[in-house]
Amino acid sequence: MKMNTKKIQLVNMPVIILILLIPLITAGYFYIESVKEKELEDVYTLIIDNKLDKSEEVLTKILNNKKGYLAYSYRAYVRTLLSNDKGAKDDIKNAISLNKDSELSYSVKGLIDLKEKNLKDAKISIDKGKELIPKNEIDYVILGNIYLNSNNKNKAKEYFNKAINKNPNYSMAYCGRGDLHAINKEYNEALGDYRKAIAIDKNNFQAIKGEINLLKEKGEYNEGIKLGENELMNSSKINEDILGTTISCYDLKKDYKGMINLGERVIKKEPNSNIGYLYKAWGYYNLKDYNNSINYFTKSIEKDKDDSSSYNIRAWSYNATRKYKEALKDFNKALELNPSYFDAYRGLAWTYNNLGNQDKSLEICNKALNINSENANLYACMGWNYLENNNKNKAREYFNKAINLNTKDSDAINGLKALE
Numbered sequence: 001m002k003m004n005t006k007k008i009q010l011v012n013m014p015v016i017i018l019i020l021l022i023p024l025i026t027a028g029y030f031y032i033e034s035v036k037e038k039e040l041e042d043v044y045t046l047i048i049d050n051k052l053d054k055s056e057e058v059l060t061k062i063l064n065n066k067k068g069y070l071a072y073s074y075r076a077y078v079r080t081l082l083s084n085d086k087g088a089k090d091d092i093k094n095a096i097s098l099n100k101d102s103e104l105s106y107s108v109k110g111l112i113d114l115k116e117k118n119l120k121d122a123k124i125s126i127d128k129g130k131e132l133i134p135k136n137e138i139d140y141v142i143l144g145n146i147y148l149n150s151n152n153k154n155k156a157k158e159y160f161n162k163a164i165n166k167n168p169n170y171s172m173a174y175c176g177r178g179d180l181h182a183i184n185k186e187y188n189e190a191l192g193d194y195r196k197a198i199a200i201d202k203n204n205f206q207a208i209k210g211e212i213n214l215l216k217e218k219g220e221y222n223e224g225i226k227l228g229e230n231e232l233m234n235s236s237k238i239n240e241d242i243l244g245t246t247i248s249c250y251d252l253k254k255d256y257k258g259m260i261n262l263g264e265r266v267i268k269k270e271p272n273s274n275i276g277y278l279y280k281a282w283g284y285y286n287l288k289d290y291n292n293s294i295n296y297f298t299k300s301i302e303k304d305k306d307d308s309s310s311y312n313i314r315a316w317s318y319n320a321t322r323k324y325k326e327a328l329k330d331f332n333k334a335l336e337l338n339p340s341y342f343d344a345y346r347g348l349a350w351t352y353n354n355l356g357n358q359d360k361s362l363e364i365c366n367k368a369l370n371i372n373s374e375n376a377n378l379y380a381c382m383g384w385n386y387l388e389n390n391n392k393n394k395a396r397e398y399f400n401k402a403i404n405l406n407t408k409d410s411d412a413i414n415g416l417k418a419l420e
Contacts, residue, residue, distance in 0.1 A: 043074060044136050048170050050201045052078050069099035077108045077142065080115060081172075081206065083240040086306060088112050103132035107142050114149050118340035120371050126150055137163040137170050144176045148183070156180050171200040175207040182214055190214055205231075205239045212245045216252065224249040229262065238270050247279050251286070259283035263296075274303035278310055285317055293317040308337040312344045319351055327351045342371045349381050358385040376406035383415045392419060 039062050046055035059075040062068070076091035092112055095105040107129030113122035126146050134140050144159035157180055163173035178193030191214060197207035208231050215224035228246030232238055243266065250259040263280030270276065281296030297314035300307060315330030328351055334344040345368035352361035365382045372378070383398035396419055402412035 069095040171197045221249045221253040256283045256286045274300040308334040376402040376409040380411035
């Protein structure tokens with residue numbers, strides 16, 4: 001029987017097409033993957049060179065094309081360095097939702113939690129993040145910071161040194177090692193590393209912040225303020241980390257008028273930002289000028305309705321003026337924005353105590369203990385609740401716990417006096 005070659009050719013055509021297409025599809029896949037890897041390599045270079053704005057821009061472009069946990073994790077890290085804390089939190093949440101087993105994501109989350117003073121979540125994230133197998137010098141620095149904040153100084157030093165050995169021009173690696181020296185009170189070595197970081201990149205704000213902190217640790221507040229204000233007023237944009245560290249020098253010096261003055265200059269430089277209003281209000285709060293404090297915290301909130309700090313300290317101002325309903329509203333708003341905000345829980349507990357609702361206050365205190373069990377003033381609050389519930393033995397127990405943590409806690413001292 002004569003074969004129908006035309007029919008055979010037609011039957012085999014899809015198979016032939018598929019055979020021809022497979023190499024093309026495979027080549028296309030590997031091309032796309034190589035492009036993605038090349039884009040991330042470019043990002044690594046930008047981060048190492050401390051070109052943070054540009055690296056954020058490139059990572060955003062990558063994420064607009066395709067969502068990926070690596071890109072989200074590195075953008076979260078970059079955003080923490082840029083003081084874009086809200087953006088960083090959103091990114092790390094997205095990263096973990098895409099890959100719940102990513103050690104890199106948990107490493108970065110640990111650093112974000114620490115910055116938020118969310119100690120409970122930070123410990124969980126850091127424990128998971130320690131399993132990270134570093135593939136570049138950025139990962140070494142992230143791990144160095146994790147071990148530094150876990151009080152494992154030898155491991156921290158090991159990873160910072162590995163980053164420097166891999167790339168002697170990585171500014172942030174010297175900055176991290178400088179922080180380690182500063183914690184060890186090795187001030188000359190710390191200063192050397194901060195200066196090396198700044199020599200590599202004059203815009204390394206973390207290193208400048210480190211140098212200000214170093215001056216602060218040595219009690220040289222005026223020098224710290226001078227360095228901080230020089231950077232703030234001569235830079236194109238206010239860096240919130242440097243501003244916060246400079247403000248803390250004013251705080252320790254108890255120069256609250258100077259703090260208010262700096263806040264005013266920041267407002268003039270960046271009138272659309274809330275940060276100047278926030279610190280000006282903080283100055284008034286410390287001067288016990290609560291009306292002005294409330295006024296400027298309100299202005300801060302008008303500029304940024306998602307700033308939990310402004311709600312929190314405005315609530316403390318309301319508390320001081322016995323406007324307890326307003327205080328409750330603001331503390332709850334702060335906790336809505338930041339559910340792990342310990343100081344807002346502490347304020348809420350004291351407000352309920354002032355309202356005579358001791359049981360509710362104790363309930364809030366116990367919630368707060370899950371976040372931070374080492375705060376003396378929280379135990380003092382618990383002591384007062386037990387005292388006002390006529391449980392003197394419990395009251396004494398908690399006042400003593402407070403004193404063991406902080407011998408100068410006035411609420412605990414006054415509580416023990418009330419028991420005499």
